[in-house]
Amino acid sequence: MNGPQDLGGRHGFGAVQPEDETRRFHADWERRVLGLTLAAGALGHWNLDASRHARERLSPAVYYGASYYEIWLRGLEHLLERAGEVSRAELAAGQAQAPGVRSDRRLSAEDVPGVLARGGPTDRPGPEPAFAPGDRVRTRNHQPAGHTRLPGYARGCVGVITAVHGCHVYPDSNAHFQGECPQPLYTVRFDAMDLFGEDADPTLTVSIDAWEPYLDRA
Amino acid sequence: MHDHPHDTSELDDMTARARALETILVEKGLVDPAAVDAIIEIYEQKVGPRNGAAVVARAWSDPGFTDWLREDATAAIASMGFAGRQGEHMVAVFNTPEVHNMVVCTLCSCYPWPVLGLPPTWYKSPAYRARAVREPRAVLEEFGVTVAETMRLQVWDSTSEIRYLVIPERPPGTEGMDEAALADLVTRDSMIGCGQPRRPGPR
Numbered sequence: 426m427n428g429p430q431d432l433g434g435r436h437g438f439g440a441v442q443p444e445d446e447t448r449r450f451h452a453d454w455e456r457r458v459l460g461l462t463l464a465a466g467a468l469g470h471w472n473l474d475a476s477r478h479a480r481e482r483l484s485p486a487v488y489y490g491a492s493y494y495e496i497w498l499r500g501l502e503h504l505l506e507r508a509g510e511v512s513r514a515e516l517a518a519g520q521a522q523a524p525g526v527r528s529d530r531r532l533s534a535e536d537v538p539g540v541l542a543r544g545g546p547t548d549r550p551g552p553e554p555a556f557a558p559g560d561r562v563r564t565r566n567h568q569p570a571g572h573t574r575l576p577g578y579a580r581g582c583v584g585v586i587t588a589v590h591g592c593h594v595y596p597d598s599n600a601h602f603q604g605e606c607p608q609p610l611y612t613v614r615f616d617a618m619d620l621f622g623e624d625a626d627p628t629l630t631v632s633i634d635a636w637e638p639y640l641d642r643a
Numbered sequence: 644m645h646d647h648p649h650d651t652s653e654l655d656d657m658t659a660r661a662r663a664l665e666t667i668l669v670e671k672g673l674v675d676p677a678a679v680d681a682i683i684e685i686y687e688q689k690v691g692p693r694n695g696a697a698v699v700a701r702a703w704s705d706p707g708f709t710d711w712l713r714e715d716a717t718a719a720i721a722s723m724g725f726a727g728r729q730g731e732h733m734v735a736v737f738n739t740p741e742v743h744n745m746v747v748c749t750l751c752s753c754y755p756w757p758v759l760g761l762p763p764t765w766y767k768s769p770a771y772r773a774r775a776v777r778e779p780r781a782v783l784e785e786f787g788v789t790v791a792e793t794m795r796l797q798v799w800d801s802t803s804e805i806r807y808l809v810i811p812e813r814p815p816g817t818e819g820m821d822e823a824a825l826a827d828l829v830t831r832d833s834m835i836g837c838g839q840p841r842r843p844g845p846r
Contacts, residue, residue, distance in 0.1 A: 432772040433749030433800065441771045441785045444763050446831035449687050451764065454661040459686065459761070460679030461665055463728075468673060473804075477751050493752060493767040498661055511667055519663035521670035528672030537681040544727040547804040574802045576749050578776065590732070590805060610803055621777050629796045631776050634803035 426570055427577065429488035430481035434578035434621055455494040462501050467532035467540060470508035473547075474600035478572040479503045551592025551607035555637060560586045562613060563643040564635065572600035575639045579631075583643045584615035587632065595636055608636040691760035692831035694725045695808060698758055699834065700825035702735070703813040713737070716808065720758060730757035730806055736799060737810045738836075743790045744809045745783070745836030747775035748801040755806035759834060766835065776800055786837045798836075809836040816843050 450456050479500035505511040515522050566581045574596045592607040599605050617629035668674035702709045711719035716733040736744040749772045754762035765771050774782050779796050799807045811833040832838030
């Protein structure tokens with residue numbers, strides 16, 4: 426979606442503020458939001474793509490005014506509401522008014538290390554890739570109203586395939602619970618001048634990872 | 644009023660909002676607060692950029708491991724015990740005298756957790772996500788890093804579940820140093836491509 430999350434190449438956001446690597450959190454509530462997001466994810470109501478979509482569908486004014494953990498918290502509230510686990514009235518009241526639906530799937534503390542260590546690989550069996558390293562491709566002018574992982578700055582641009590990663594879960598479909606629909610995944614390299622115009626840095630190349638439905642042969 | 648720190652009856656909005664949601668989820672039996680504590684402990688104390696620094700130090704020390712990293716970074720990194728969430732599909736990208744690599748996620752905050760831990764605030768900021776792909780040299784200047792105009796700059800936008808780890812160049816003057824000493828030179832930012840490893844100093 427052409428939402429607030431699609432930031433690559435935008436102007437006006439100011440300077441980057443480096444920070445010491447020992448600084449992990451800025452407030453205790455950020456710790457809780459991290460833990461709640463991962464623990465609630467284990468209930469199995471949604472997938473990673475759906476959780477990204479829950480964040481990017483926030484209004485631009487909210488998204489740009491929020492810290493990243495606030496974006497996560499708002500996304501989590503939406504996902505839980507959509508799953509029928511939490512109602513708006515409960516969020517307003519700050520207390521439960523009905524039992525949980527999937528409390529039988531509650532993540533236990535003992536299971537946390539194993540769940541995090543396993544992660545969630547997204548490679549799947551799927552169709553043979555149409556492209557090979559070295560092929561020139563043009564990204565489609567692909568701008569669905571729903572979730573996609575083709576950034577706006579890379580639409581309609583010619584690049585070169587530099588890697589083929591096999592087939593991976595297709596986010597455009599998976600985010601909307603329409604199936605994993607695995608598609609071949611590639612790394613595509615572009616000259617910055619083909620992305621950002623003649624004033625772009627001539628020594629800069631930018632790569633994205635792109636699923637086959639984002640690409641045509643050039 | 645400045646003498647009196649705010650007590651818990653004056654919770655800031657986000658603390659109150661997060662606490663409300665946790666209360667609801669715990670009451671419903673959907674979340675065990677001990678599991679939340681366990682998750683926080685892992686990412687605050689166990690999984691962080693020292694993992695990645697160990698990977699880089701081994702790459703600097705062991706050509707066989709470097710080859711493995713190039714061919715199958717996920718397996719090579721897993722052999723050191725670093726695997727799992729947000730590191731399921733790893734790719735290592737190597738800085739050379741000709742190419743400097745830099746990593747961003749313009750669409751959200753994708754970051755290789757098993758080797759670098761949680762992403763820093765700046766990595767998730769609109770400023771970094773907007774500018775890293777368009778004007779990375781200007782961004783690098785804000786980190787105090789200058790990349791020669793004669794070098795190619797390669798930016799990796801993490802738009803899929805592939806996660807990128809930058810292997811910086813081994814600094815000069817480090818001959819004979821063991822992996823532990825080398826790892827001490829490897830900064831988090833150098834593994835994102837926004838810094839350089841430290842030079843060895845007086846011990």
